Amino acid sequence: MQPVATTFFFYFLSALTVLSGVLVITQKNAVHSALALIFGLLAQAGLYLMLYAPFVAGVQIILYAGGIMVLFLFVIMLVNLERAQKEEQFNKQWLVGVLAALALGGLLVAVYLKGGQLFPQHIAQPVESSNTQEIGVMLYGNYMFAFEIASLLLLVAIIGAVVMAKKRI
Amino acid sequence: MLDYITSYLSSNTTPGQAGNVFWALVYIMIVFGGVSVAVMAMNWLERKALAHFQIRLGPMRVGPHGLLQPIADAIKLLTKEDIIPAEADKFVFWLAPLIILCASFTVYIVIPFGPTHAITDLNIGILFMLGVSSLSVLGVVMAGWASNSHYPLIGALRSSAQMVSYEVAMGMAVVSAILMTSLNKTGTGTLSMIGIVQAQQSQQMWFIFKFFPLGFIAFGIFAIAMVAETNRAPFDLPEAESELTAGFHTEYSGLRWSLFMLGEYAAMIAVSSIAVTLWLGGWLRPFPNTLTGDTWDLVFSLIPGLLFLGLALIAFVGVVRMPKHPYFRIQTVGLAGFGAVLGLIGLILFIPPVRDRIQDIFWFSAKVAVFMYLYIWYRATFPRYRFDQLMKVGWKVLLPVAIGVLILTAIMGVLL
Numbered sequence: 126m127q128p129v130a131t132t133f134f135f136y137f138l139s140a141l142t143v144l145s146g147v148l149v150i151t152q153k154n155a156v157h158s159a160l161a162l163i164f165g166l167l168a169q170a171g172l173y174l175m176l177y178a179p180f181v182a183g184v185q186i187i188l189y190a191g192g193i194m195v196l197f198l199f200v201i202m203l204v205n206l207e208r209a210q211k212e213e214q215f216n217k218q219w220l221v222g223v224l225a226a227l228a229l230g231g232l233l234v235a236v237y238l239k240g241g242q243l244f245p246q247h248i249a250q251p252v253e254s255s256n257t258q259e260i261g262v263m264l265y266g267n268y269m270f271a272f273e274i275a276s277l278l279l280l281v282a283i284i285g286a287v288v289m290a291k292k293r294i
Numbered sequence: 295m296l297d298y299i300t301s302y303l304s305s306n307t308t309p310g311q312a313g314n315v316f317w318a319l320v321y322i323m324i325v326f327g328g329v330s331v332a333v334m335a336m337n338w339l340e341r342k343a344l345a346h347f348q349i350r351l352g353p354m355r356v357g358p359h360g361l362l363q364p365i366a367d368a369i370k371l372l373t374k375e376d377i378i379p380a381e382a383d384k385f386v387f388w389l390a391p392l393i394i395l396c397a398s399f400t401v402y403i404v405i406p407f408g409p410t411h412a413i414t415d416l417n418i419g420i421l422f423m424l425g426v427s428s429l430s431v432l433g434v435v436m437a438g439w440a441s442n443s444h445y446p447l448i449g450a451l452r453s454s455a456q457m458v459s460y461e462v463a464m465g466m467a468v469v470s471a472i473l474m475t476s477l478n479k480t481g482t483g484t485l486s487m488i489g490i491v492q493a494q495q496s497q498q499m500w501f502i503f504k505f506f507p508l509g510f511i512a513f514g515i516f517a518i519a520m521v522a523e524t525n526r527a528p529f530d531l532p533e534a535e536s537e538l539t540a541g542f543h544t545e546y547s548g549l550r551w552s553l554f555m556l557g558e559y560a561a562m563i564a565v566s567s568i569a570v571t572l573w574l575g576g577w578l579r580p581f582p583n584t585l586t587g588d589t590w591d592l593v594f595s596l597i598p599g600l601l602f603l604g605l606a607l608i609a610f611v612g613v614v615r616m617p618k619h620p621y622f623r624i625q626t627v628g629l630a631g632f633g634a635v636l637g638l639i640g641l642i643l644f645i646p647p648v649r650d651r652i653q654d655i656f657w658f659s660a661k662v663a664v665f666m667y668l669y670i671w672y673r674a675t676f677p678r679y680r681f682d683q684l685m686k687v688g689w690k691v692l693l694p695v696a697i698g699v700l701i702l703t704a705i706m707g708v709l710l
Binding site: 157180183184186187192194198202255258262 | 383385386389416417418421422424425426428429431432435436438439447450451454455458461482483484485
């Protein structure tokens with residue numbers, strides 16, 4: 126399959142991601158922030174698709190945009206928003222903020238200037254048609270142990286949440 | 295340019311795979327138009343069938359047997375005053391119906407109406423469908439919150455809790471069907487919608503009959519969960535009118551309300567297509583392996599045309615039974631014209647080239663139509679669940695059974 130208007134979609138999705146990222150921290154209303162975050166996550170899923178990683182894109186949509194953000198909104202809706210809106214939006218921590226911004230900005234400039242040598246020049250051959258199958262083989266073959274450990278961790282977290290939420294089971 | 299357009303016709307793939315933007319747009323238009331017409335027809339059928347279940351007549355005034363009622367309703371909704379409550383969050387209020395509409399129409403990209411009749415075939419087809427259709431719960435939550443009113447908020451909370459819990463059982467049922475696609479020589483399954491149907495074709499069995507009764511139970515779980523996912527009766531607690539007036543869309547009116555309805559019906563068709571694709575063999579006609587040969591092919595290819603001729607016959611019976619009073623003259627002529635159009639479509643479907651091309655689409659749509667009728671049937675038959683019963687069914691019955699079916703399917707797949 127031949128991709129169409131790659132450059133346009135890359136800049137479009139990147140701009141959308143950055144814009145919604147800025148909106149997440151500048152919006153006063155928490156629900157608006159959450160909505161901006163959803164758009165950012167969806168744009169990111171689009172970027173994954175452009176990188177020939179359809180499975181990651183699908184999981185991004187189904188888990189982050191569909192699952193986690195619904196729970197976020199669920200909780201935010203139950204919070205008293207009017208009190209939250211009267212509070213100060215930004216903590217006045219200029220020193221830490223400037224330092225973090227300088228460090229990240231320096232990293233950006235460094236990657237921009239030296240990126241050519243840091244990353245491999247040739248483009249990896251896209252294996253879009255069997256991407257999902259290969260991820261499945263990897264997860265249940267090579268990385269079986271790590272995968273099982275991670276799922277065990279999640280199970281413990283679920284049980285812990287239930288125990289904490291309910292005094293008598 | 296002309297070459298670009300015609301080259302697709304001989305390529306024998308979906309427009310998305312061929313990378314042909316023109317035909318992709320054409321397919322999108324056709325699917326969008328077809329789904330919108332199907333929603334209107336479903337609207338009429340639902341009111342009519344529900345009325346007959348309850349021994350009423352249903353819409354009878356606008357057009358013969360109320361056939362033009364959906365159009366009249368659409369005009370009424372479009373021209374109604376558009377009200378946004380004063381204290382509502384205007385932007386979110388405006389965005390919510392759009393999100394629901396986009397989520398329920400985007401999934402049609404991957405629905406396979408035939409081996410080449412899909413807009414595109416994604417490698418992650420079924421995952422994409424489940425993911426994007428789960429986005430519609432965001433629209434519900436946003437609508438309920440933005441209305442800034444009690445009933446919508448309670449409706450939205452109920453709806454999100456319900457949709458998130460039934461998604462889990464639904465996902466488990468889907469996984470057990472996907473597991474069945476891996477029972478081939480290479481041992482790797484597929485998530486692509488077209489690939490799933492082709493797996494059923496090569497295994498010579500619809501997945502509903504695979505490892506009987508495992509496939510059947512998984513299908514049953516999906517069939518229950520999909521009713522809850524689309525907020526339809528008997529799981530329509532988010533819009534339980536006796537408790538919450540209209541639930542999350544209480545404050546909506548006119549065009550925005552109709553967008554909610556359009557999204558709901560489009561989502562119903564979409565989840566039914568998932569069920570048809572995963573368990574009922576998608577576009578495959580009944581008995582493709584046992585009733586083979588040219589004669590059976592001919593017999594099955596005549597069914598679409600015969601169906602439309604039968605519908606035309608019913609319309610003409612209606613014409614004969616119409617009262618002879620002059621007041622009904624226009625309605626009689628209208629019904630006769632409608633019957634004539636149906637008959638003409640039936641005759642066109644008998645032409646051999648059309649007959650061959652239309653078959654996949656016909657069988658797929660027919661299977662989906664059965665589900666659409668079931669939705670109406672459920673609504674007329676079952677009383678509404680209580681919310682705690684709903685949660686109990688979702689978490690304590692459907693989910694354990696779905697996980698059990700998944701494990702048993704895996705064991706059977708290894709053993710056989």
